[in-house]
Amino acid sequence: MFDALAERLEDAWKKLRGQDKISQANIQDALKEVRRALLSADVNLQVVKKFVADVETTAMGADVIAGVRPDQQFIKIVYDELVQVMGESNVPLAKADTSPTIVLMAGLQGTGKTTATAKLALHLGKENRSCLMVATDVYRPAAIDQLVTLGEQINIPVFEMGTDTNPVEIACQGVAHAKETGVDTVIIDTAGRLQIDAEMMAELAQIKDNVKPDEVLLVVDAMTGQEAATLTHTFNQQIGITGAILTKLDGDTRGGAALSVRQVSGQPIKFVGVGEKVEALQPFYPDRMASRILGMGDVLTLVEKAQEEIDMADAAQMQEKMLNAQFDFSDFLKQMRLLKNMGSLGGLMKLMPGMGKLSSDQLEKGEGKLKQTEAMINSMTAEERRNPDLLAGSPSRRRRIARGSGHSEREVSSLISEFTKMRSLMKQMGQGQMGGLPGMGGM
């Protein structure tokens, strides 16, 4: 997602490259590109106008920072504005002082409301919050069945009264049942329509009046772009929402909805749906989303994950070694294990700038290659690991490693030559001969 937006924003940064500072004159073209990029990502026009105006004001008031190029500074300003538009920090789901917390789900048909109901219940379960899901879509028996099936799948109870009872009544009885059984949170799934219609709105309003929910979450389909802004605005005006769940962010969305929701409703996106599976729900973090939009990868998540695994002093030492070409096979092995601890290579690569587009086939190959490499390094002696040059000059050592690791001599030779190449590349970087790795966005 957001690939196109990130690419277009690149054009904005380019307009400022080579300038020595941001000025009223040179920033206009960059702002035009930002505007164009956001509009083509389907961000609501009013949101775009305000965004661009705010970026301009901040940029004009910004002091020149020593060592920071104007285009970098501009990226930072746009990043900060993106974060602000989306709400600065994660807003967790409300928790009522006395149980149960009542969550009312609203949204059009097909947006992923029923799926989101189950996803949310599963998510809360992981936080030790027990849930009851209530099925009130009496117009589509299939919707009730869908929730019941999902409930069985995730082992969370569903309250339903078939299709002959009034939805308001079902919601009230569901809440009463939740109180009796002492669950922490009751999530009420409601009927959607293909379009906003007066009857649906009236019913939602009635349920809301009767059960007095702690949260009214609007489920918004990220694929709907502009439409999402109008929808959010209308629901908020007519029903009053407390937040949104943005679904289908895993799809080929242009992303505009993520930027519009809070601006048009004043309410935050609390969760995002990133797949059809019940596990595919994540809390929404504006800062992480902003760095994704800028195509800088989800560096924050990456750093957090890395911090859990590495001792920072160790990391600094490792970097020093890399840059001085003292990086050896033991270090390499350490790095690989670290990668493994941090999760699958696939998951990790998606977070890296410019790497999100690898196919699962390519990733699988990558994971397989990592395993092979590890086996070969494991077959080296301590001395060989420390001094890779020993291997380059000795076919008999390479033969022994090949035999020990169950690989061909050609594979061992190719590992050694790739490693040597990588080391000299690192050394060049250390000596400042390269501007950074390709695809790393100059970071």
Ligand code: GDP
């Ligand atoms: P409802 O009519 O609003 O209750 O929508 P459903 O929950 O039945 O979902 C409609 C369709 O969207 C189903 O095929 C879901 O599997 C799919 N869906 C829901 N959430 C997501 C998501 O986050 N990503 C993707 N790719 N599909 C989703």
